Amino acid sequence: MSVYPPPEDVGKVLVTADEIQRRVGELGAEIARDLSGCTPLLVGVLKGSVIFVADLMRAIAGPVDIDFIAVSSYGDATASSGVVKIVKDLDSPIAGRHVILVEDIIDSGLTMKYLVEHMANQEPASLRTCSLLTRRGRQDPDVQIDYVGFELPPAFVVGYGLDAGQQYRNLPFIAIYTGQ
Numbered sequence: 001m002s003v004y005p006p007p008e009d010v011g012k013v014l015v016t017a018d019e020i021q022r023r024v025g026e027l028g029a030e031i032a033r034d035l036s037g038c039t040p041l042l043v044g045v046l047k048g049s050v051i052f053v054a055d056l057m058r059a060i061a062g063p064v065d066i067d068f069i070a071v072s073s074y075g076d077a078t079a080s081s082g083v084v085k086i087v088k089d090l091d092s093p094i095a096g097r098h099v100i101l102v103e104d105i106i107d108s109g110l111t112m113k114y115l116v117e118h119m120a121n122q123e124p125a126s127l128r129t130c131s132l133l134t135r136r137g138r139q140d141p142d143v144q145i146d147y148v149g150f151e152l153p154p155a156f157v158v159g160y161g162l163d164a165g166q167q168y169r170n171l172p173f174i175a176i177y178t179g180q
């Protein structure tokens with residue numbers, strides 16, 4: 001039997017499954033409180049946010065809708081250029097809705113910055129941002145993240161939706177990727 005995940009690819013665990021579940025519960029409670037009386041629309045950025053969105057919506061004790069948007073970065077795949085292409089747009093209009101954009105991780109913040117501008121043009125009642133993870137010291141200061149799960153040191157990570165070459169999204173924790 002081979003070991004999964006392979007120790008040569010997945011190293012130190014930075015956030016355990018229990019820590020994630022506890023923090024997601026806190027974020028859900030905070031969102032429910034901030035938007036009580038409304039039906040927030042969680043917009044997950046595919047694919048990395050799917051697991052986070054699924055847990056976050058169950059942590060909101062009240063009505064909530066979800067939708068998804070998919071983007072691809074132009075240019076160098078390892079460093080976001082800030083020029084993103086929408087590969088799958090929202091299913092329904094967001095005018096008048098209380099929207100929360102949900103990301104897996106903010107690195108430079110350029111993807112989120114682009115999406116905030118794209119959605120702000122569509123006249124939502126309010127627009128907030130949420131990310132499970134942010135990476136310390138890398139962010140564009142213009143990008144404000146209203147709800148943050150954890151701040152991480154500068155290492156590439158996998159698990160809980162985040163991938164390396166489409167692998168390791170199914171790990172229940174966040175760990176440093178040590179593969180090639």
Ligand code: IMP
Nearest residue numbers: 080106107108109110111156157162163
């Ligand atoms: P940004 O536009 O530079 O903020 O890039 C954010 C996007 O890059 C995220 O939505 C992820 O898809 C991807 N990304 C950045 N860092 C990591 C990581 O450590 N693991 C997996 N994906 C990452």
Ligand code: MG
Nearest residue numbers: 045046048104
């Ligand atoms: Mg992403």
